[in-house]
Amino acid sequence: MTDVLAAKAADPRAVLTADDHSEGMSYLHNLPRRLVTVYLPLTIILLVLLFPFYWMALTSIKPDEQLLDLDTFNPFWTWNPTFKHIYKLLFETDYPVWLWNTMMVAVCATALSIVASVFAAYAIVRLRYKGAQWVGGAIFLAYLVPPSILFIPLSTVVFQYGLFDTPLALILTYPTILIPFSTWLLMGYFKTIPFELEECALIDGANRWQILMKIVVPLAIPGLISAFIFCFTLCWNEFIYALTFISSTQYKTVPVAIVTALVDGDIYRWGSLMAGAMIGSLPLVILYAFFVEHYVSAMTGAVKE
């Protein structure tokens, strides 16, 4: 079963097409019934799920006077959008710096984690050293250790290592969240690669390093993309470490900076606050739009294994 699921995970598209049994039993239900039992609840749930984003986007382009006067203007639409908030955010605050910090930390931490995970997953699945199964289990347990019970001791550790208030503190601590996840995911992918390929390569005189680089990694590219996307999202989402380990404004990441540096008492701040939230989510949403299937397979693969 595991293999079947992992094979599906390896080819995310298969999951989508395989289960489309043309008509199935839906002919048993007529259209009005489906309208009430399927389309109506689905529409309501979708509206609730997406409304905050619509509101975020609308707020960030509304002129100030419309933001606070809900009665004179229709609050759900604006006929004179303004880019004032976005302009203010990008050119009068450190927002671009924060965006750059987040991007850099996310890319570095993700790259480090993926490299470490590829080696670890390969060793656990294919080298099968003594106690590999136990290590696999321990890695799954590590995945379950939440950052919110680690940040206090970790802050003293970060301080001891002299990393406090540097981007390196985040680049080195984020992998503790990412490595367990991506190792677990890649273990599933590596299991689906046939043993025979490696045996052939061994007979032809390849060493383990060559096998990993020339056979296993190229075949696991979809898995690597999944792991990369998911890790990148996790990094972008991380908050508590960044809040605790970084104190200077120029090193902050977007989520932390928005909460600590952008929020002040001004009631007219909502426009640029929402613009900040929107621009901060855009890179992820764009990335996600291109790799939905990989993202979904990463999410479900980690749960199903």
Next chain:
Amino acid sequence: MADIALKSPGARRPIPEATTWQRLKVNREWLSFWFMLPAAAFLILFLAYPLGLGVWLSFTDARIGRSGVFVGLENYEWLWGDSTFWLSVFNTLLYTSVASIIKFAVGLYLALLLNERLPFKAIIRALVLIPFIVPTVLSAIAFWWLFDPQFSIISWSLRKMGLITVNINFLGDFWNARWSVIFANIWRGVPFVAITLLAGLQTVSPSLYEAATIDGATSWQRFRHITYPLLTPIIAVVMTFSVLFTFTDFQLIWVMTRGGPVNATHLMATLSYQRAILGGQLGEGAAISTAMIPFLLAAILVSWFGLQRRKWQQGGDND
């Protein structure tokens, strides 16, 4: 003489003794050691060691900038008599149980809806996941604005509909604040539950439903006796994750209420941050974090039994 004997035709050449370097490169155990090294280094230095250190800190009176001395159970005794701590435990349990149950119910319902034959299914599924993609802090800020006491669009709409006369004080009132953060948590968690359960639903063979329908099963019976048993293993894992991450939630609360009003929404995680980092009492904060561990262990055990059951159900071996 031995040399001559060895050189005789048909005899094998002696295999040269492997050098240490070669052994390091080829020996499976050593090779595994090198391969595991990067991941192990990260996990030991930044996960296992801090985890132990956290438990140790909870037995000391450490403050920021001063390493503490061992004080035994003093932190725990102090917390035992601290009503704010107990309030945070209550809040955490309330937050976790209510949010998890509703997330499960709505998530399963949404998964069943998405499992129907729908036009533009892929796009709908992609849209459903967006709340899960967007960083929690950023959507929490959007909720903060939606829950604004003066300019909340929710209050405005309800007022226009004539349901209320004054604006709802979403985040300023004791219970309103709790329901508001729980709502935001559910909003963010439902997509995860729905999409993972959907993946599980898609592995259920439709012929089972067809057979049951021919036998006269109602749609509730089909759900109860086909969908639910086959989905149990995935439900167990998904809900463990959901409970775990809800229980240790920090971001939503910190952005929306910072534990206020009057500690009404303080979770254990936010209280430990406030005590340890803002208040400087590392030992006490660590004690609060350590007090979360038993709950987490319980959740992990549930997950383990869920996984066991899954293997048994599917007749799989020990893979």
